[in-house]
Amino acid sequence: MTITGPVVLDAMGGDHGPAETVAGAVEARRAHGVPIILVGAEAQLSRELRRHEAEGEIAVVPAPHAVPMSERGAAAAALTGSSLAVGCDLVHQGVGGSFVSAGSTGAVVTCAVRGIGRAAGVLRPALAVALPSLRGGATVLVDAGATADPSPTMMAQFARLGIGYARSVLGRPDPIVGLLSIGSEPGKGNRLTCQAEELLTGLPLPFTGNIEGHEVLSGRADVIVTDGFTGNVVLKTIEGCVRTVLTMAAREGAAAPERLAGVARRYAPETHGGATLLGLRGTVVIAHGSSRATTIARACAVAHALAGTAPGTEAATS
Amino acid sequence: MTITGPVVLDAMGGDHGPAETVAGAVEARRAHGVPIILVGAEAQLSRELRRHEAEGEIAVVPAPHAVPMSERGAAAAALTGSSLAVGCDLVHQGVGGSFVSAGSTGAVVTCAVRGIGRAAGVLRPALAVALPSLRGGATVLVDAGATADPSPTMMAQFARLGIGYARSVLGRPDPIVGLLSIGSEPGKGNRLTCQAEELLTGLPLPFTGNIEGHEVLSGRADVIVTDGFTGNVVLKTIEGCVRTVLTMAAREGAAAPERLAGVARRYAPETHGGATLLGLRGTVVIAHGSSRATTIARACAVAHALAGTAPGTEAATS
Numbered sequence: 001m002t003i004t005g006p007v008v009l010d011a012m013g014g015d016h017g018p019a020e021t022v023a024g025a026v027e028a029r030r031a032h033g034v035p036i037i038l039v040g041a042e043a044q045l046s047r048e049l050r051r052h053e054a055e056g057e058i059a060v061v062p063a064p065h066a067v068p069m070s071e072r073g074a075a076a077a078a079l080t081g082s083s084l085a086v087g088c089d090l091v092h093q094g095v096g097g098s099f100v101s102a103g104s105t106g107a108v109v110t111c112a113v114r115g116i117g118r119a120a121g122v123l124r125p126a127l128a129v130a131l132p133s134l135r136g137g138a139t140v141l142v143d144a145g146a147t148a149d150p151s152p153t154m155m156a157q158f159a160r161l162g163i164g165y166a167r168s169v170l171g172r173p174d175p176i177v178g179l180l181s182i183g184s185e186p187g188k189g190n191r192l193t194c195q196a197e198e199l200l201t202g203l204p205l206p207f208t209g210n211i212e213g214h215e216v217l218s219g220r221a222d223v224i225v226t227d228g229f230t231g232n233v234v235l236k237t238i239e240g241c242v243r244t245v246l247t248m249a250a251r252e253g254a255a256a257p258e259r260l261a262g263v264a265r266r267y268a269p270e271t272h273g274g275a276t277l278l279g280l281r282g283t284v285v286i287a288h289g290s291s292r293a294t295t296i297a298r299a300c301a302v303a304h305a306l307a308g309t310a311p312g313t314e315a316a317t318s
Numbered sequence: 319m320t321i322t323g324p325v326v327l328d329a330m331g332g333d334h335g336p337a338e339t340v341a342g343a344v345e346a347r348r349a350h351g352v353p354i355i356l357v358g359a360e361a362q363l364s365r366e367l368r369r370h371e372a373e374g375e376i377a378v379v380p381a382p383h384a385v386p387m388s389e390r391g392a393a394a395a396a397l398t399g400s401s402l403a404v405g406c407d408l409v410h411q412g413v414g415g416s417f418v419s420a421g422s423t424g425a426v427v428t429c430a431v432r433g434i435g436r437a438a439g440v441l442r443p444a445l446a447v448a449l450p451s452l453r454g455g456a457t458v459l460v461d462a463g464a465t466a467d468p469s470p471t472m473m474a475q476f477a478r479l480g481i482g483y484a485r486s487v488l489g490r491p492d493p494i495v496g497l498l499s500i501g502s503e504p505g506k507g508n509r510l511t512c513q514a515e516e517l518l519t520g521l522p523l524p525f526t527g528n529i530e531g532h533e534v535l536s537g538r539a540d541v542i543v544t545d546g547f548t549g550n551v552v553l554k555t556i557e558g559c560v561r562t563v564l565t566m567a568a569r570e571g572a573a574a575p576e577r578l579a580g581v582a583r584r585y586a587p588e589t590h591g592g593a594t595l596l597g598l599r600g601t602v603v604i605a606h607g608s609s610r611a612t613t614i615a616r617a618c619a620v621a622h623a624l625a626g627t628a629p630g631t632e633a634a635t636s
Contacts, residue, residue, distance in 0.1 A: 085590070106501070134562050145500060148508040182463060182550040190466040190547040213554025217562040229508040230548055232500040234555050241559040244452050244535040246567070248581045253501025255573030263566045 004097030004307040006059075007300045008090045010065035011040035014102030014296070015248050015289045021102065022048035024296025028036060029057055032301040037096055039063045039087040061086060084108060088115025091282040098283035098307040099276070100277040100289045100299050105232075109146045112277055112284045121280035124150055127228065127286065128165045129235055129275045132266045135219030140175075142225060144275055145232030150194035153226055155179075159205055160222035161278040169276070169306060170222070178211030178221030185210065192227060193278070242267045243246040274299040275308060283307045322415030322625040324377075326408045326616045330359035330384035330401040331606045332614070339420065340366035342614025347375055350619040355414055357381045357405040379404060406433025409600040416601035417622040418592070420609045422536060423550075427464045430595055430602045440597035442468055444476040445546065445604065446483045447553055447593045450584045455536030458484050458493075460543060462593055463550030470513035471476030473497075473543055477523055479543035479596040487594070487624060488540070496529030496539030498548060503528065510545060518543070560585045592617040594624060601625045 007028070010196040011021040020047060038045050042062035049055045063086035084103060087271070088111050092095040099116070101108045105127070115123060126143035133139045142162035147154060159177045166175035181189035181195050186197060188210060200207045211221050216234060226234070246264050250257040274295075277284040283306045287299040325346070329339040339356070340363060346352040351411070356363050360380035367373045381404035403419060408414040417434070419426045423445070426452060431443060443463035451457045460480035465472060477495045484493035497515050499507035504515060506528060518525045523616050529539050564582050568575040592613075595602040601624045603619040 016392040106506075125503055134565060142553060148500065148593070182547055182554075184465065188424075190545070193547070213556075214558030214561070216555055219557050226551075227508070229511070231553055232533040233498060233548055233552060236500075236533055237552050237555050238531075238559050240532030241556050245563045245581055245585075247452060247559050248584070249564075249567065249573065249578055252580050254577040254580065255567065259572040260567055262570050262572065263563055264404050266566070271390075278468050 001250045004096065004304065006035035006037050006096055007307075008037045008039060008061075008087045008096035008099045008305050009296070009300060010083045010099070010101035010103055010108075011045050011060075012063070012103075013108075013289075014287065014291055015134065016050050016292065020291065020293050021296055023052065023293035024291070024300065025058055026054045027297035028300035029295055029306075031297060032304075034297075034304045035169050036300060037061055037090065039090070040083045041066065051228040057066040061090065063087070067241075082088055082111070085115055087191050088112050088284075091284075092116050098285065098303040100285045100296070100303045101289060102289055102296060104289070104298075105145050105275075105286055108284065109277065112280055112282075115298060116280045116282045116284065119279055119281055122161070123157060124154045125158045125277050125279040126154075126161050127231070127275045128162060128278050130170060131217060133217055133219035137172070137219060137222075138170055139172065139216065139219060139221060140223045141216070141231055141235060142223060143228040143231045144235045145228045147228040148232075149229070150192075150227050152199050155192070155196040155227060156199045156203060157167050157279070159200060159203075159207070159223065159225045161207060162225060163205070163232065165276065165278055166222045172222050174206060175222035176220075176227060177207045177223045178209065178215070178223050179207070179211040180213070180216070180226035180234070182212065183210060184212060196225070212283070229301045238267060274302060276302070320623065323412065324355050324356060324414055325354035325419065325621050326355045326379075326405045326414035326417045327614070327618060327626075328417070328419035328421055328426075329356045329403045329420070330364050330381070331426075331607075332609055334610065336362050336366050338609065338611050340368065341611035342609070342618065343376055343568060344370045345611055345615035346618035346622075347372070347556065349615060350622075352615075352618050354618060355379055355408065357408070358401045359384065360620045373624060379408060380403070392528075400429070402429040403433055406430050406602075408436050409602075414600075416623045417626040418603045418605060418614070418617050420605040420607055420614060420617075422607070423463050423593075423604055426602065426604050427595065428569055429599075430598055434598045434600045434602065437597055438598055441475060443595050443597040444472075444479050445593045446596050447548070447552075448488060449535060449556065451535055453535035455490070455537060455540075456488055457534065457537060457539060458488065458611065459534070459540045459549055459553060460541060461546040461549045462553045463546045464595060465546040466550075467547070468510075468545050470510060470517050473510070473514040473545060474521060474622045475597070477521075477543045479631045480543060481523070483594065483596055484537070484540045490540050492524060493540035494538075495523055495525045495541045495543060496527065496533070496541050497525075498534070498544035498552070499528040499530070500530065503532060514543070515599045548571045556585060574625060592620060594620070619626065 130138040322375040
C-alpha cells in the first residue's frame with residue numbers, strides 16, 4: 001500500500017465550471033475521503049468553497065487562465081498559468097499524486113504530456129476506458145482518443161498499457177488482448193491495423209487476434225487495442241447507441257424509462273469515473289466535459305486509487 | 319418508371335448456402351414479385367428449386383466455383399466461373415438488372431468492381447447502410463466497409479454517392495451531409511478526416527461539418543461520411559451494442575425480451591435489407607452473411623427497386 005499525494009483537480013475544466021467541480025471536490029473529500037487540491041481562479045474557488053463551508057478542508061492553488069473547452073484550448077493550454085498547466089506541474093513536482101480534469105481531451109493530453117511527461121520508453125499516451133461487457137466484467141478500450149494517428153509500434157505499446165490497466169485496475173491477472181478491425185482473420189483491416197496486427201502477433205503477448213465491432217461489448221477480449229480516432233468514435237457511438245436504444249424502447253412502451261435507467265447508468269460517464277490517460281509518469285483521469293459534481297467526485301476517487309497502483313508506469317516498463 | 323432486368327442472386331454466398339438463398343429467391347419471386355436468376359452449382363440449385371416446386375419460375379445460370387466466406391475468398395473470387403464472377407458478368411452484359419450476394423463483403427466488392435465496373439469518374443466504390451435514427455427517419459452511413467483506406471478525394475465522392483442514395487432510396491430531397499470525426503469543430507480528427515473536411519468544406523454540398531459518434535443515430539445528418547474501416551467498425555459496434563443493451567435490459571427484468579424485440583428488429587439486417595454498393599455501373603446489394611431466406615428475399619426486393627433508380631450512376635454523375 002503506497003501513500004499517495006492529494007488529487008489535483010482542474011477546477012476550471014468542464015462544461016459547468018467551478019460550481020460543479022468545487023462541489024465535486026467537496027463530495028470526493030467528504031464521501032470518499034480523498035484529499036484534494038483545487039487549481040483555478042482563486043477568488044471564484046474560495047467563494048464556491050465558502051458556499052460548502054469547506055474552506056479549511058480543501059487547498060486552492062491559483063491559476064489565472066482557464067483553458068477553453070474548444071480545440072483551440074489545446075494550444076492555449078500551453079500558456080503558463082492555465083489551470084491545466086499549473087495542475088500538471090503540481091503532479092510533476094510530487095505535490096499531487098494524480099490529476100483530474102473535465103476539460104477538453106486534446107488540451108488535457110497536450111498539457112499532461114508536456115507537464116507530467118511520458119513514462120520511460122512510451123512514444124505516445126493512450127486513453128483507457130473500461131466498458132461493461134455482456135459477460136459481466138469490463139473490457140478496456142485503448143486508445144479511446146489520445147492519439148488520433150498512431151504508428152503500428154505505438155499501437156503495440158497501447159496493448160501493453162492496456163494490459164497494465166486491466167491487471168492493476170480491473171484485477172484481471174491474465175488479460176487477453178484483441179485488435180479492433182473489420183474482419184476476424186489476419187490481414188483484414190486498413191493498412192495501419194494490418195501492420196499493428198503483424199507486430200502484435202510477433203510479441204510475447206496474450207493476443208487473440210482481430211476483434212470486430214460487434215464483439216467490443218461481448219467480453220471476448222479484456223483489452224481492445226485501436227487507434228485513438230477509431231477508439232473515440234467507437235466510445236461515443238456506444239454512448240449514443242445506448243441512449244437511442246433505450247429511448248426507442250421507452251417510446252414503444254416496451255418498458256418504463258425508469259426501469260431502463262439501470263442499463264443506461266452502466267454506460268454513463270458517472271459509472272466508469274472517466275477515462276484514464278496511460279503512459280505518463282503520473283496518473284491522469286479525464287472526466288466527461290458534461291460531468292456534474294458526483295461524476296467529478298468519482299473521477300477523483302478513481303484517480304486516487306489508481307495513483308497507488310500507478311498503471312501507466314508499470315505498464316510502460318513491463 | 320424504368321423496367322429493369324431480373325435480380326441476379328449469388329446462390330452460393332452466405333453462411334447457410336443454397337438451402338437459404340434458393341428459399342429466399344422463391345420468397346422474393348412469390349411474395350414480392352421480383353424476377354430472379356440464380357447463379358451457382360447447377361445440380362444443387364435445381365434440387366433446391368424442386369423442393370419448392372419452383373423449377374419453372376426461376377432460371378439457373380451455372381457457376382462451378384463457390385467463393386469461400388474467408389478473406390482469401392476475395393482472391394478466389396477473381397476465378398472465372400465463381401458464382402460472384404458469373405453473376406456480376408450477367409449484370410455487366412445487361413441480362414440482369416442488379417446483383418445480390420450474402421458473400422464476404424471483400425469478395426463481392428472485388429468482383430463487382432472487376433465485373434460490373436465503376437461508374438464514370440468514381441475512384442472507389444462505397445457501401446451505404448441506412449440506419450434508423452432517433453428522429454424517425456434513416457441516416458445513410460457511407461462508406462460502411464468497401465474501401466478501408468480511401469484518400470480524402472474518395473471520401474468527398476462518398477458524400478456525393480451518399481446524397482444520391484438518400485435522394486433516390488430514402489426520398490430525402492435535400493440531404494444534409496456530416497463527416498464522422500472525434501470533435502465537432504473543424505480541424506478535429508485524424509489526418510485523413512481533417513483533409514476530407516477541408517475538401518468537403520470547399521465543395522458546393524450541404525455539408526454541416528463534423529459529426530461525433532454519439533450523433534450517428536441522432537438524425538443530425540442524413541448522410542454520414544467516413545472511411546470504410548471506421549464505417550464498418552461503427553456499423554458492427556451498433557449491431558453489438560443494440561444486442562448487448564437489450565440483453566442487459568431483459569436480464570435486469572426491465573422488460574420482457576419479446577417486448578424489446580421491436581427495437582432489436584429495427585437494427586437487424588432483415589430490416590434494412592442489406593448494404594448497397596454505390597459507385598458502380600449497376601446496383602449491387604450485399605446481404606449479411608448470416609442471412610436466412612426472408613432477409614435474402616428482402617435484399618432482392620431492395621435491389622430490384624434500386625435498379626430502377628440507379629443511385630450509383632446518378633450520384634456519380636451529379
